[in-house]
Structure formats: C-alpha cells, structure tokens
Amino acid sequence: MTVSPPAPSSVPERPRVFNGSTTHGPRGIRPLRHPAEIPLLWVSTAVTATGILAGLALAVWLITVPDSTGLAGNVRNYLVSTGTTKNLLAIPLLPLSVWILRAFLYARQRARSVQMSPTQFPEGYRMVVEAAARFGMRRVPDAYVVLGNGVVNAFAAGHGFRRFVVVQSDLFEIGGSARDPEALRFVISHEVGHLAAGHVSYWRTLILQVVEFVPLLGRALSRAQEYTADNHGYDIAPAGVPGVMGLLGAGKYLGAQVNLHALADRAVYEHGVWVHLVQWVATHPILTWRAYALRDRRSPGRLMARPKAAWYPPVSPVGRASSASWPSPAQVLSVLRSTRVRVPGAEEQFGRYPGVTYAVGPNALRLADPVPVPLDSSDRGGAAG
Template sequence: MERTTNEVRREIRKVRHKGERPIYWVMFAINSIIWLGIIIVTIVVDNIDDFSEVVENADISDLLEGLDKGFAFLMIAYIIVLFLCVLYQAYAKELSYSVKVTSKNFPEIYEKSVEFARLLGLKKVPEVYITQQNGILNAFASWVLGRRYIQLNAEIVDIAYMENKDFDVVYFTMAHEFGHQYFNHPTLLHNFSILFARIIPLVGPMYSRSQEYSADRVAQVLTEDMGIRCMAMLTVGRHLYPYVDVDDYLQNIYKKPNVLERMARWIVNLMTDHPINPLRVRAIVDPEKKSGRLI
C-alpha cells in the first residue's frame, strides 16, 4: 500500500532526535544575544562624545570614530551576501563539474528522488548531482535561492551501477540528505539564525550530531531500511562492505568498552560533527528508535 505524505511526516515527527530542537533554540538565543550586543555597542560608541579621546593612542581610534548606528545592519548585510556568494560558488561547481540526475541520466535515482520529495511533501524535487571525488565516500545537501540540491559522490553511486548492483545503500544515503532538506538544515535562514553559536566549541558539534541522527531517521522512514549496510559501506568502503558479517560487527559495537576505550570514544565524539560510528550504528539499529547519544 502506497504511503501518504501525512503518514510519513507523522512518523518522522516521532523519531526526530529529541535534542535537536531544544539545542537549536538555545543556540538561537545565544546568537540573538550576540547580535543585540553588537548593535548596543555600535550605538553606545556612536554616542560617546569625543570617542577618539577615550581611546587615545589606540591604533583603531580612527576606525571607531566612523562607527554609526547603521554599522550592525551593514555587518548583517555583508555576512548575508558573503553566505550567498559561498553557496552560489558551491552550486556553480555542481553545474561545472557534475552530471545532473534526470529521467534519462541515472533514471532509477531520479525516480527515487521524485518519490522521496512526494513523501516528504517538498514543493520542489531537489536537484541531484553526481560528482567524482577521487574515492571519497560522501554526499551532502545544500541550498541556494529558489532551489535545493544534493550531491552524491560518484564513488557511492558506483555501488548501484557497477560494484555490487546495490541500489538500497545508495537510496539510504540519498534519503539521509533528503532528511537534511526536509528539516531545512542547509538553508541560509537556518544557518544565519545560529551563526555565532555554531562556532562555540562543543555546542556547535553537538547540534550537528543531533541533525545527523535526525537525518538517519528520515532515511529509515523513507526507505523502510535499517541502514546497517550503508553504515558498513561508510566504515570499510564500497569494495569490502558486502563481506562484513553484520552480526559479528554489531556484537563488537555493543561490546562494553573498558574505561580507557570509553574515554577515547567520548573525546573523539565530543569534537566531531557526526556521531562516531559505534553510537550511530547503535542508534539506527535500535528497535525502539530512541534518540542517539550526543555525548
């Protein structure tokens, strides 16, 4: 029976990482306070009489003299323009060095992208591009004004068309990126709203890890696949993953580490944008679909 958009969305709401939204609002508040501080400082500076005398002998006195109430807003405009330039530069690279997935080029992937967009209720089907990346197994979701797009590295697509005739792993990878699009993770508004907070050590990476867990859950809902083979592929590569004994792999994942091993994993996970593989695998195979561990 064909699933509806409402059914899929209801299921996704249940399995989205529980920490993602609370962390976002904390980061949003921090970001807002920083912006407010910038605005207040520029206004105060503008109203100090003979400000250059206050900072007499300072190298930046001439610069500070020229500050006015519009400085913060000019700064915001500058950052937005800079963001857009970076986003469009990345999109230009896709147009220049990638093959766009269409009904004629990689039609299986195109049809699946249309299906995912329908299930998620996206107004437009995100464009999908395939790019050769010298063996790197990766994919990402991005955004420019008026359109969303996803890059699949050719090394992953090889799995479906050449290496193992395994479309399921490719679909799970793609569905993960559709999850990011569904939650608007790549958009300018989302990233600008947490711009300064995102660079705070520990906080930024922790929020990113929650996003990855959420995207994994979307992939599971869209593909109705646990995703363990995809994780095996990302771990040992596209050539070896079919030979991984899943039961033995999971047994080692669930094996209780000693104190030193636990500390080492904790440190690595604390600083990375993606959950470390043992935590990520444990989350995707959890039959109760609980939220993955952030720390």
C-alpha cells in the same frame, strides 16, 4: 524528452519563508525528528541572534566613539593586539556572506556536475523523487553526481527556495556496478531527509555558521540533525543500513565485509572520557554509535550518552581495558586455529568488486552472529591436512 508539468490543481503550494519545504510545515515529520534537535536549535538561535547583535553594536560603538583613551581605547587596543578586530566587525556581514556562498555552491553544481534526470542516471533520480514524495516535499529537489576521486560522501544544500542533493561518484557507484541499491537508497533518502527537515534553509545555515564556534553546542546540533536525517533514511530504506554502515567504515568494496552487529556492539564496549570527547567534538555521530542507533530502533538515535545494552559479547580486545588483559600473539593465533567464522568462505573474500560473482551474499556477512564457533573434529582434520 519533454516532461510536461503537472496540472495546476495537483501542484502543492510553493515553498515560502514560513511554510517549510514540505507539506508537513516547518517542523517536518515529527516522529522522524531527533527529540534533542529543536531544543538545541532554539538555544542556537538565541546565541546567534545575541552574537550578531553584539557584533553590530560593537562595530557601531567603535566607529562612533573614536576616543583612543578610556574604555573605548582599551577595548580597541585589545581587539587590535589579539587580531580579532576584523572577525568581530565581519559578524554583521555574516548574513550576506552566507547568502553569497550558498549562491556560489548552487552555481558550481549547475556548472560542473552531472545532473540526474529521467534520462541521466534515472535509477538514482527515481530514488530522489520517491523520497521527496514520501516526505511531502513541495518541490522535487535537483540531484547531481560529482567526481569523487576516492572520497565517499554526499550532501544536501539549497539557495533561496531551491533545494538540491549532491552524491559523489564513488558513493553513487554502490547502487550501480557494486550493486547495493538499498544502500544508495538510504543515502539519498538521508540527504532528502535533510531537505525535508529544514536543515539547509538559509536561517538554519546562518545559525550553524555562528554556533560552530560555541564549544559543544554547534556540534551537538549538527549531530542531532544527522540522527534526524538517518531516521528519514531508515524510514524508506531500512535494508540499506548494513551496507551504508559498512560503506562509511570500510569503503565501497570492503564495506560488504563489515558485520553490523560487531560494529554496533562496540558502541557499548568502547567507552570512557576520550571516546565521549571524540563524539562531542564531531559534526556527525561516531560510526559505532550511529550503527547502534540504526540497529536498535527503540530509540530515535543517541546524542550525548552511549547505549548500554550489547547484543553479542566482544570478539576482540576492548581499548578501555588495561593492556595487561590483552592477549599475546600466541594466544590469539591459538584461538584463530581453533575457531572459524560463522559464514564459511567469508575469510577468503577481500572485498566486493564489479563483475565478480561471490558464493556468499553480502547480507550473510553483514548480519551474521559475529562470534566465531569452535572447529569440530572434521574441520580440525582438514586444517591439519
């Protein structure tokens, strides 16, 4: 089938260096942008420019001042002894290295992946095109499916002015045989959101390569970008949130058993220095905080501070509590015998598999009140019998 190009009058201006990937301009859709992202980007830009200029100046100085004594000699000896000479001298070459790596990544998808199209995975491709239209992208990005081998992941990237998204097969299956198309729509919209927000531009990629080595700063910018992409995903597929959070926490089959409220409320109950440290050094928001941010839309995501208001009480021990307060096995078994889950039959389902019909829909499990209820007399009699 041949797809005719649109009439010239309907084609928006092509992407250029300063006009951004979308018709909304370089800043994208501002309500969907995490408020901390642009300030972090400006700081990261200043750090990157300083680092590249300093590396270039150092390289020129060491080359033009061959004196092996004095200050130049001491600096040269220190760099050689610590093994950092090659890394510092490579900083001026970083812009070229980033360009080459982006070209190779794009070529690898073109050579080794299955490309989505109107005749190849058209359902997923339509999700890509609809997200691109929703976010005002100037051109439809390429979309590829790659062999996952058990890994559940997706990413967005680009080369030059070309943009593309890649979905690994194990994740892509959630919109097919596992049948949670809204979860897949959220994932695809999240990745197209990265493109629309300018996260994969050459300059943004270069900046992230440098500030990755700056404690806290690079990871904070990366997390802010993920929150922004989540806001794009939610804008198109809010119904996909429970499925995606379950998918990221328990995989494509067991993910249907994950209760969104129980997961999100742990962002409130599980806190302390060590939990925050895990968040601060992560490139993506930790799962509990991310689930809470997607559930509570009064705030466009969290970055450094955990949420404070829980929707439901904890139903299991909290890690920050003293071990003296943790129940014994006998106590927990007593609770299990005297209570039941709120969705009958949920405890008998061990994941969702293709070709199997389940009496309880996944959303009944994902969005139920996570607090168990006491058994009534008839339940007790049945259990005893």
